[in-house]
Structures are given as structure tokens and as C-alpha cells.
Amino acid sequence: VSRLQRSWKCAGDVYLLGATNSGKSTLFNTLLRSDYCKSRAPDIVDRATVSPWPGTTLNLLKFPIINPTCDRIFRRQERLKEEATKTEDQLSTEEKKYLNQLKKQGYLVGRVGRTFQQQDSSTEIDFDPDLLSYSMDEDPRDPPKKHEEREEFTHNEVKDARWCFDTPGIVKEDCVLNLLTEKEVKLVLPSHAIVPRTFILKPGMVLFLAALGRIDYLEGEKPAWFSVLASNLLPVHVTTLGNADALYEKHAGKEFLKVPMGGEERMKEFPPLVPQDITLRGIGTTEAVADIKLSSAGWVAVTAHAEEELLLRAYTPKGTALVVREPPLLPYISAIRGARIPGTPAYRTKKPPSFVENLRTTGSR
Structure with a gap:
């Protein structure tokens, strides 16, 4: 928000652009609750509503951007300094409730919040910079009636306003979501924070991400680690190279691999998996060398011993994109x-650090 305020300089409207399901509506909703937005706007603008179908924001939403005057920037920086020193005991009941909800989904690295709140109309105000957002001819001694129910902004509030727009997004032709039914899309698109799942594979082993992606570890001297970042509803299965084709043939379209679903009839119309060979050179056991992005189903981060050369073969449905992301x-x-789960190639995931501790250490950044 601070960077937006510094760089924008009231130059025009702002649009959130990008591919479908890249998080534009989530960002829009966050900015709506922040100092980037005029303080009364969240009461009027419905938060972005996303339909179950990939990337389809139902309405082109917008909110008026607050004018970042020197006074507002100073007040915002003072609030951020104060927030950075807050402890859990100093949080309000509503804030604690919100933090507990976030703890169940993942952990946060910062906080948004609002510096500028609506003023009580019973308080006499000599000067309120919020009323001077864009029109210098507004009379600050005649503030609007704050408690009056209104569904729209007044003419003076918007006549010179600059707006932040949410957009439906650009549909990618090579996206795996285009091949899926609405029920399948709901399983693929994460609805909660992703919990990374790490597996150790030896040469000759295969990792399946549902029936949407497959990675074969063909050649290498040592085991390597494969960390899957995808919806937690998508199953991950590890098998041997000799059993992989039979496993796919038997379980694609069924509950074991989950997506796609619909049995043999569904798989008749679903494109076959096509391969792409990938060569990677490890840089150490604590740092991944690359991500193998399986279209919009998720990605797999590959970690290998330093200078270890791996030959992999990755598969995605025909017509979809497979990308190797380096770094x-x-x-x-x-x-x-x-810790390693005994008798399996899988590892447990460590419990994330305390949410409030993260908030304290990152709030001043």
C-alpha cells in the first residue's frame, strides 16, 4: 500500500490485470480494507465475488482511491510503527478472533488495517483531509451525514475520483482448468492456505499429482526431494516406474486419483498425458533448484544434492502448459x-511458527 501511494501520484485509474485465478480479487478485497481506499467505500462496495468457474469475477468492481496527501502518509506511518509493537494481549477481541481464524488456514507475514476511519458526525471537525480526497472546492465544515443509509457515493465524493478496478482476468488457452468440470475445478483451486507435501524419490520412482501431472525420476546417483504445492484436496501418490502406467490406467477417473472424476467415460474425452524431458543440476540439500509447474494444477519444487545431475520426465494433459521455473x-x-513418515517416501510438515510472533517480527517491514 505504501509503495502504491508513493508511485501512483493521482495519475489515473488503476486496474488489476492478470491471468485467471492469479489472486486479483483477493488483492482487490485487501486493498478495499486498507489505506489505499477511501474510508467509506467498504460500506458501499460489495467485495469481489468469484464464481466456482475458473477466474470469473462476477462483476467489474471498483472503489475510489484515497488521495495520499502528506498528512495521510504521516498518519499512516505513525500507525504502522504503533502496530509493529503490539502484543497479543493488546489486540481487541475482534482482532484476536480474526487471528484465530487465520491460524487455522496458514500463517500471515503482515497486516493491512486502516488508519483513516469515519468520523463521528457529532464531533466538530475544523479540518478533515478525507473530505478533500480530490475536490478542493468541497466545504470541510459541512461533512456528510455519516449515519445516513446510502447505497451510492455522492456526486462530490466521486466527481474527481480515481478508481481501482478489479477485472475478470485473461483466460489462458493452455490451462488445465479449461479441461475440467465445475466439480473438478473446486478440487483443484485451493480454498485454504496450501500445506506443502515433501517426498523423497530415488531414481526409478514416479510421483503423481492426481491424474493431472506426473514426474518420473529417470536417472541420478542419489535420492532427491520433491515438494508439492497444490490444493490439499488433490492426492499425491508415489510408485515405481514399472507400475506407473498400470496405476494410471487403473485409477484415472476414479477416487484414488480423484481428478478427473467420472470413470472410463470421462477419461475417453480427457486428453492423454504427454511427456517432456527435464535435466536439472542440484545446488544443495536445503535449496530447491527449480519448480516444475504442472499448468494450473500446482507445482513441484525439486531439491537435490549439490552438483547432482537429475534426468526427469514430466507429464501434463495434451494441450496444457508445463513450465520449468528457474529460480x-x-x-x-x-x-x-x-520427520520422515516410517515406511513411506513422505515427510510430515513442521508446525508453522506462532502467528503473533510472525506478526511482531514482520510488522515493521
């Missing part, structure tokens, strides 16, 4: 693996 998005993701 990886989360290079140290394998470091949060916990």
Missing part, C-alpha cells in the same frame, strides 16, 4: 519438512 518461487520450501 524456484520458494527455494527453501523443503526445509520445512518434518
Whole structure:
């Protein structure tokens, strides 16, 4: 928010653009609750509503951007300094309730919040910079009636306003979501924070992400770690190279691999998995060398011993994109693996650090 306020300079409207399901509506909702937005707007603007179908925001939503005057920027920085020193005991009941909800979904690295709140109309105000958001000819001595129910902004509130728009998003032609039914899409798109799942594979082993992706570890001298970042509703299965084709043939379209679903009839219309060979060279056991992105189903971060050369073969449905991302998005993701689960190639995931501790250590950044 601070960067947006510094760089924007009231130059025009702002649009959130990008591919479908890249988080534009989530960002829009966050900005709506922040100092980027005029303080009364959240009472009027419905938060972005996303339909179950991939990337389809139902309405083109917008909110008026607050004018980042020197006074507002100063007040915002003072609030951020104060928030950075808060402890859990100093939080309000509503804040504690919200933090407990977040703890169940994952952990947060910062906080948004609002510096500028609506003023009580019974209080006499000589000067309120919020009333001077864009129109310098508004009379600050005649504030609007704050408690009056209104469904729209007044003319003076919006006549010179700049707006932040949410957009439906750009549909990618090579996206796996285009191949899925509405029920399948709901399983693929994460609805909660992703819990990374790490597996150790030896040469000759295969990892399946549902029936949407497959990675074969063909050649290498040592085991390597494969960290899956995808919806927690998508199953991950590890088998041997000799059993992989039979496993796919038997279970694709059924509950074991989950997506796609619908049995043999569904798989007749679903594209076959097509391969792409990948060669990677490890950089150490604590840092991933690359991500193998399986279209919009998720990605797998590969961690290998230093200088270890791996030959992999990755599969995605025909017509969808498979991307090798170097450097990886989360290079140290394998470091949060916990103890090995006995008798399996899987690791437990470490419990994340205390939410409030994260809030304290990152709030000033």
C-alpha cells in the first residue's frame, strides 16, 4: 500500500490485470480494507465475488482511491510503527478472533488495517483531509451525514475520483482448468492456505499429482526431494516406474486419483498425458533448484544434492502448459519438512511458527 501511494501520484485509474485465478480479487478485497481506499467505500462496495468457474469475477468492481496527501502518509506511518509493537494481549477481541481464524488456514507475514476511519458526525471537525480526497472546492465544515443509509457515493465524493478496478482476468488457452468440470475445478483451486507435501524419490520412482501431472525420476546417483504445492484436496501418490502406467490406467477417473472424476467415460474425452524431458543440476540439500509447474494444477519444487545431475520426465494433459521455473518461487520450501513418515517416501510438515510472533517480527517491514 505504501509503495502504491508513493508511485501512483493521482495519475489515473488503476486496474488489476492478470491471468485467471492469479489472486486479483483477493488483492482487490485487501486493498478495499486498507489505506489505499477511501474510508467509506467498504460500506458501499460489495467485495469481489468469484464464481466456482475458473477466474470469473462476477462483476467489474471498483472503489475510489484515497488521495495520499502528506498528512495521510504521516498518519499512516505513525500507525504502522504503533502496530509493529503490539502484543497479543493488546489486540481487541475482534482482532484476536480474526487471528484465530487465520491460524487455522496458514500463517500471515503482515497486516493491512486502516488508519483513516469515519468520523463521528457529532464531533466538530475544523479540518478533515478525507473530505478533500480530490475536490478542493468541497466545504470541510459541512461533512456528510455519516449515519445516513446510502447505497451510492455522492456526486462530490466521486466527481474527481480515481478508481481501482478489479477485472475478470485473461483466460489462458493452455490451462488445465479449461479441461475440467465445475466439480473438478473446486478440487483443484485451493480454498485454504496450501500445506506443502515433501517426498523423497530415488531414481526409478514416479510421483503423481492426481491424474493431472506426473514426474518420473529417470536417472541420478542419489535420492532427491520433491515438494508439492497444490490444493490439499488433490492426492499425491508415489510408485515405481514399472507400475506407473498400470496405476494410471487403473485409477484415472476414479477416487484414488480423484481428478478427473467420472470413470472410463470421462477419461475417453480427457486428453492423454504427454511427456517432456527435464535435466536439472542440484545446488544443495536445503535449496530447491527449480519448480516444475504442472499448468494450473500446482507445482513441484525439486531439491537435490549439490552438483547432482537429475534426468526427469514430466507429464501434463495434451494441450496444457508445463513450465520449468528457474529460480524456484520458494527455494527453501523443503526445509520445512518434518520427520520422515516410517515406511513411506513422505515427510510430515513442521508446525508453522506462532502467528503473533510472525506478526511482531514482520510488522515493521
